Amino acid sequence: MRKLVKRLAALFLVGTLTFSMVACGKNNDKATNKDGEDTVTLNVWHQWSNDTNELKKLYDEAVVVYQKDHPNVKINTQTLDTEAYKTKISAEFAGKASGIDVFYYWGAGMARKLVNADKLLALDNYLTEEVKAKILPGSTTAFVYDVKTYSVPMFSWYMTMFCNRDLFDQAGATIPTTYDELVAAVDKLNTLDGVIPIAAGAKDGWNAAFIYQALALREVGATSINSMLSGNAKFEGEGYAEAAKKVVDLYQMGAFGKNPLESGNDDANSAFISGKAAIRIMGSWFANQVYTDTTATINPENVVACKIPVIEGKGNATDYAGGFVESFWVNKNTKYEKEAAEFAIYINEKMGKAAYETGTGFCGWNVDLDESKLNPLFIQIKGLLADSVEGVLAWDTSLDANPATIHNEQVQTLFAPNADVTAFINEHQAAINK
Template sequence: VTLASTMAFSMVGCGNSDSKSEGKKDDGTITLNVWHQWSNDTNELKGRYEEAVKAYEKDNPNVKIKTETLDTEAYKTKINAEFAGDAKGIDVFYWWGAGTAKKLVDAGKVMALDDYLTDDVKSRMVEGSTSAFEYDGKLYSTPMFSWYMTLFCNKTLFNKAGAKLPETYDELVDAVKKLKTLDGVTPLAAGAKDGWNAAFVYQALALREVGATGVNEMLSGKKEFGDEGYKKAAQKVSDLYKLGAFGENPLEQGNDDANAAFENGKAAMRIMGSWFANNVYTDEAATVNPEEVVALKIPMISDGKGESTDYCGGYVESFWVNNNTKYKEEAAKFCIYINEKMGVASYETGSGFSGWTTKADESKLNPLFIQIKDLLAEGKQGVLAWDTSLEAEPAAVHNEQVQTLFADGADINEFIDEHKAAINGK
């Protein structure tokens, strides 16, 4: 999960793109260059990160943290460019595990943390939260938070259109037809200009057509991409486009546009990660009444292989250590620290579910996030976003191909063939 927004490189109040590690000063103080993708000042996690850094520097006066930020898509581009070299200006950085990090791990670009994990730290990590960070028996990061793919619905618009909140795909189609009659309302804001947004819609339907077991076997390489359910899911996305579910030109609207459309009552539905619940409650520009927003599971498909307990989501985002850092121990300790702090912060702010058993303050959890928490409690098998599970090249093909489903003339057979070539290697 995807999680990615949109790009044009510019450092945000943090120096320039070729800043280098400042090294150890005469007083013994060292500077760690830390990069992350919480660039928006309205993002609560950015504020919580800054609080955690201040606390860390107070407790560790010999360490100073210098932070660089970019929005998600520009951040991904810049990090990949840096690690094409030795990334000397980076000590600790935010990244995604599973297939996304595999290339960096295989190239020896990131450092395993096993030597720095105390029994106390290990005891605080949620069981089953580290699989996306394990490679060849070594742990390269600790968990931060997990997410849960949710169908957010505006009850006011549904009531106005006389539509039922959808529990099945057929009910979703019926709701789209009725919501289309509302002036100026898009039934389902897709944000398809950003490939990962388009992919979320497809992956939601593929989960219900193929089932979590089948999708996970494909993503892990145990089974080839080829189940008929993948084709059915692609056809359903194309059918929804033709029906007008995503508005007239969904490829012209990105993630931020789609979020704004839902938050301002211009879209009735949004398929997005659990973190979006926080947007609904904290975005000062939003006009939607948060109490009129409901969180639902992805609708079931009557003849699909998916179970109602299958869900999209899991632990995949975290901070990692550059293997070329001059300060391996200090970087590892901060990496572990900030993952735990931000895991707890994500839960307390209603953005995600902590990968740590560390006590958290639940007093400010918004009702929408609690709804998602209850949905997650029913989940049994999760599937990570495909662009984090797959390696870089097939992930890129996937995100590009799903966008073709949000336009006229979609070729479903070509969509399947391109996926087979990228994922199966033939």
Template sequence: MKKNLISRLAAAVLSATMVLGLAACGSKDEPGAETPGSETGGEVTLNVWHQWSNDTNELKKLYDQAVADYIKDNPNVKIETQTLDTEAYKTKISAEFAGDAKGIDVFYYWGAGTARKLVNADKLLPIDEYLTDDVKSRILEGSTTAFEYDGKLYSVPSFSWFMTLFANKKMFEDAGAKLPETYEDLVDAVEKLQKLDGVTPIAAGAKDGWNAAFIYQALALREVGADNINKMLTGEVPFEDAGYTEAANKLVELYDMGAFGKNPLESGNDDANAAFGNERAAMRIMGSWMANGIYTDTTATIDPANVVALNMPMVSGKGNATDYAGGFVESFWVNKNTANKEEAAKFAIYINERMGVAAYETGTGFSGWTTEADESNLNPLFIQIKEILGKSKAGVLAWDTSLDSEPATIHNEMVQTLFAPNADVDAFIEEHKAAINK
């Protein structure tokens, strides 16, 4: 089965938020065909930044291969790449763009509210003029919402993600626990999994704020619902639904039970992935990109056959099982101050398409392009996620990419306070109201 069939499915399912583009050289059916832009003749160096810093990350490998192919087809272009892990990367990018970011031509970033501050500060290059009709025809319908500002398109989609509960079914069997479909199932599983020697029920990675926020957002999704959360994130309604408090209370309940281990704030994203991969944790709430890592991480000891991909557990009597967290928001953007606007835009479009198609083919993410892709090597976990996605309807982006920069930062930092003794849920709610309800 070819990717164009899946694209139509994804368009219906993921119409909430997405984006991507195209580019480069090759035949019309290949990623990057009929790249916009003219020959510059002279040698050009593009400084490209991204946040896939770990050599075990499959996305880093896919990026490196795409760059090698681009340089081969464009011998006048030299690509210099800089990487940092996610939290350090966010800090560094903000610092660079507080000035003119002269050392950056193209960079990986998040759309919607995250990029809005850069657009408002006139730091980003609109790329409309660099998109041919052929390029536009290959962008998945509905995938550019998070990249459009004031009628201009600043980037194109790469791939989308889907928030997934990964579970080690062998550990569940050993503990006599049921794979969780409801919050009550989750609580019961936590209690039973704690009896296994040396096992943390849920690897949180809460030292990184976005990891902590993922867990809260999963609970809030079930308490409040995608429609209401999206209205809150876009400012249509205030942050006041009682479900936000209930979600915080549930997270505190899980912490107090020991669901995240003794000191979840001491371990970050990579630590949590390693804990799950080396069977020191039974569950991990993470984006669908983790599915591929479970099969390709050579440092992990887990048997991939023991891992299952699950939807977020429901809260009895609340929410819709078809609501999900995820969508198209990650992409490569162009610094408006680049000295090589055309070549930078050309490469940004190319790398977004290449990463979108490659991510899909390797079971890392869902492509924002209708470009045909080989599905023969999709791993079983990714297929499970795709099946869940096929039943999903209303999506919510990660809050720190939908909200403006200041409330997004406050959200991540305040969620971390729930992963500590004597958490103050009232203070958590009031800080959110002050930051979001302006």
């Protein structure tokens, strides 16, 4: 009898513990706020990890407002720097990415692989007429797949050649408008002690790719490149090889310093804003850092925003690199579809507006914008964009994942001794021309 009592007691204890664990599990999924409402936690990921990045600050401010207006939603944010972020996102979505509800990513070719794998939530059911009316026409091209809209825009970017006029004056160089003038300027800038003519940041593949893509834009032209990136034309023609040769020529001149593959994006930005580099080819978002980074030692008023130098007799001066491609997306596997979709739409609009008002990017929303605090450098870029016609997105966001990776890796080979342009072209053709 005693044994039976002990056995029943043990079973009761196990049952009690099991119930407690189940109950705890449910409480971890949803909590209750002070008004007695169920609250959900959205895990949101983005790649603005550097505290000096104005976009990180703008995002944090927008989240504070959202949580205040939506007391039933808690935003749990995680960040990594760009290259590590891309790797982590790919690894997460190889599975269900269960720890991600909303995440920052790039549209066009990059998001296509996630759409094809049925990893993303289409937002059409959450795009009200009010929301649609605010979206700038033509700004969603990179977010639509098979007539379904998977995200909405934040802001567009414009590839800019930033020049430190002080260093140009010291070297007796002219701000270049053509490639020949760029070569002449590099030659003179090389005479300045401790100054790199062009901060490349080539340790990060996308930085190296920016320089190649800028030259390819002028050699090949936006129309032909867009046809290639969309799969309607092959990667072929002398222009692509000529652009690669020009990168090699600049490297051999010492345009990027002795070891450009040892410095990444943050290093290159720092070199420019500390007066150790005369030129930085970067997206328009860099204009804000020039004015706001507390570590900057240069006079921002002496920084000039320029178009990518033209190559005489080739391309079109009105072509540019840039456009709408960055956005927040929703994991189809999220437990909180409605809350995640609503936050994604909200944060894209708020970041688009905030980015423009702080001189970081060009808003994708038809909303009231305060231009009173735009920095002079961003206003210069705005003028350059106004004179531009056809844009080309960054290649690694337009191409599918594998050719995009090969492109970035192959471009890096041009920033080293014994670069092989023929091998560079062959690798691109094998990856793209399928």
